[in-house]
Amino acid sequence: xSKKKNIFQRLGESxxxxxxxxxxxxxxxxxxxxxxxxxxxxxxxxxxxxxxxxKLKFTWCMGGLTFFxxxxxxxxxxxxxxxxxxxxxxxxxxxxDLREQVPLGIMREIHRWGAHAxxxxxxxxxxxxxxxxSYKPPREFNWVVGVILLxxxxxxxxxxYLLPWDQLAIWAVTVGTNMARATPFLGHEGPGAALLSLGxxxxxxxxxxxRFALLGGRFVGESxxxxxxxLHCIGLPFIIMIFMAVHFWRVRKDGGISGPT
Amino acid sequence: MVELKHFINGISHPxxxxxxxxxxxxFIFPPTNWFExxxxxxxxxxxxxxxxxxxxxxxxxxxMIIGVQDENAKHxxxxxxxxxxxxxxxxVHFFLWLSMNQGMKNDKLIDAGEKPNEYHDPKDKVLVWxxxxxxxxxxxxxxxxxxxxxxxxxxxxxxxxxxxxxxxNPAKAPWYFLGLQEMLVYFDPWLAGVVFPTLMIIGxxxxxxxxxxxxxxxxxxxxxxxxxxxxxxxxxxxxxxxxIMVGTxxxxxxxxxFGPFEYWDLHKLEVLTNINLSDLIYIKLLxxxxxENILLREIFxxxxxxxxxxIMPPLLAKTVFKKLHQSMGNFKYGVFIFLVLSMxxxxxxxxxxxxxxxxxxxxxxxxxLNI
Numbered sequence: 255x256s257k258k259k260n261i262f263q264r265l266g267e268s269x270x271x272x273x274x275x276x277x278x279x280x281x282x283x284x285x286x287x288x289x290x291x292x293x294x295x296x297x298x299x300x301x302x303x304x305x306x307x308x309k310l311k312f313t314w315c316m317g318g319l320t321f322f323x324x325x326x327x328x329x330x331x332x333x334x335x336x337x338x339x340x341x342x343x344x345x346x347x348x349x350x351d352l353r354e355q356v357p358l359g360i361m362r363e364i365h366r367w368g369a370h371a372x373x374x375x376x377x378x379x380x381x382x383x384x385x386x387x388s389y390k391p392p393r394e395f396n397w398v399v400g401v402i403l404l405x406x407x408x409x410x411x412x413x414x415y416l417l418p419w420d421q422l423a424i425w426a427v428t429v430g431t432n433m434a435r436a437t438p439f440l441g442h443e444g445p446g447a448a449l450l451s452l453g454x455x456x457x458x459x460x461x462x463x464x465r466f467a468l469l470g471g472r473f474v475g476e477s478x479x480x481x482x483x484x485l486h487c488i489g490l491p492f493i494i495m496i497f498m499a500v501h502f503w504r505v506r507k508d509g510g511i512s513g514p515t
Numbered sequence: 516m517v518e519l520k521h522f523i524n525g526i527s528h529p530x531x532x533x534x535x536x537x538x539x540x541x542f543i544f545p546p547t548n549w550f551e552x553x554x555x556x557x558x559x560x561x562x563x564x565x566x567x568x569x570x571x572x573x574x575x576x577x578x579m580i581i582g583v584q585d586e587n588a589k590h591x592x593x594x595x596x597x598x599x600x601x602x603x604x605x606x607v608h609f610f611l612w613l614s615m616n617q618g619m620k621n622d623k624l625i626d627a628g629e630k631p632n633e634y635h636d637p638k639d640k641v642l643v644w645x646x647x648x649x650x651x652x653x654x655x656x657x658x659x660x661x662x663x664x665x666x667x668x669x670x671x672x673x674x675x676x677x678x679x680x681x682x683x684n685p686a687k688a689p690w691y692f693l694g695l696q697e698m699l700v701y702f703d704p705w706l707a708g709v710v711f712p713t714l715m716i717i718g719x720x721x722x723x724x725x726x727x728x729x730x731x732x733x734x735x736x737x738x739x740x741x742x743x744x745x746x747x748x749x750x751x752x753x754x755x756x757x758x759i760m761v762g763t764x765x766x767x768x769x770x771x772x773f774g775p776f777e778y779w780d781l782h783k784l785e786v787l788t789n790i791n792l793s794d795l796i797y798i799k800l801l802x803x804x805x806x807e808n809i810l811l812r813e814i815f816x817x818x819x820x821x822x823x824x825x826i827m828p829p830l831l832a833k834t835v836f837k838k839l840h841q842s843m844g845n846f847k848y849g850v851f852i853f854l855v856l857s858m859x860x861x862x863x864x865x866x867x868x869x870x871x872x873x874x875x876x877x878x879x880x881x882x883x884l885n886i
Binding site for chain 1: 596599602603606607610611613614617618630631632633634635637639640641642643644645646647648650651654655658659662663665666667669670671672673674675676677678679681682683686687688689690691692695696699703704705707708709710716719720722723724726728729731732733734735736740744747751879882883884
């Protein structure tokens, strides 16, 4: 044992540090393995991996970056919620305030560009998984979960698009939700909707179809804004987290990242 | 320069660009031996070499440099919400190149009876701490830095406050849905906005259950799973991403086509003389009026539609997909061929529109059932 220890060494051996990170500072092989095993975050990974599995050329790191962007979007989103009120009266002016009154006002930019980037990273992750044939047994179902996650990512991005309540937002969402009018059987301009009637009474009309349920009205207005806000901030993040948990769990259970045999 | 811009405007039209794409596609991503022979002969594997990447990027960057100097192109390229799509163009091509480049190398190794590049001795493993954790950390820091620079440099768009009485022209969906909006040109909303997206999700989910090739997994390869790969790349890259590009950069007021260097003229007129299949047959060919009875009126449309989805599959099973059908069995083949035919229906309808001005194959506006 050397006489002089520097401050980091002493910190690493202090009871406080050891109570938090049980295995101490990971210097030996055993400590390094234990540091992965003992951490709730790191144990998403196995302790050891085949050589190809850590190469950027193989993984592109896209799945990890997607998850990271999700975390960035959650944090910036929570901060934005402090300043934003989802009503027709205040929504737009709150966005103006965010831009002009809030110090270091780039939260909205990080949130918006991060959301665009997340759509792209999800796509590229899917592309990587396809090109390496990683959806094949035993990982078939995890690919299905991944497709659901892609779909939920697009929905999250779409619901968030309305919130600034400017011309770009309202018309993009109008164009998007107008298609729901034509859903077979469930939309009032969809094929088959006319069949769901009793005598002269139509069950599916402009005030009862699936578009009405989505918007809470016949057009994109006050209640649509509230619905999209709740879906964007609570509903969809809640659902996507469940699927993400399943996705990560199964990556691990199906033997980690795929590789040649 | 003006001639060059005119030329680019001309070839950007969907009729030209999609035709070129469709005809070159199987030679670049060969699904059969015959196409592969031509792929070798035409030296299309050049695209997946380092020089190939540099060549394509030179074209991209050259286009961007010319683009930002042109008033009209600058307007659409540098519009804040379009910047990610310009990025998408570069990123998608880079990662396509990266996967194909590694795939080609692996294909050669496998043909020589060796293991792919990804293969390492199973006993020779690395520790996650620190070998993976530090890569992840660097990736996170770089992405965060990039995101911060992007956010400081480019302000998020904010237009005039929402006004339900004043619709902009064109009114565009968010960029990732522009492929669907582009499909609206060729199909009614119940197909373009509801049925096709549903089929896309189901089709993607079905991939692992349809693909019966179990061996080639866990490494990059093209040749040894060329049917699966060429269909996927066709659907994802050449239809989905490509239609997003068309919808974003090449569609202006009234959803008319505009070349990248063309001014978005509100008053540009495009003649619309689209007619239905029933009109085409009863009025133009037979010279009689449309029958009263809906079923009789649309009988030819039904024949085409059911012929496509019911007679084509067994026909293809006997000819082109003979081997595939035998190894897949009836049920898997049925699902596979339905999804493929649905996907191919989009380019088919596009060509019917461009060549015959065909509006609907089956047109029953009484029940909103137009195909």
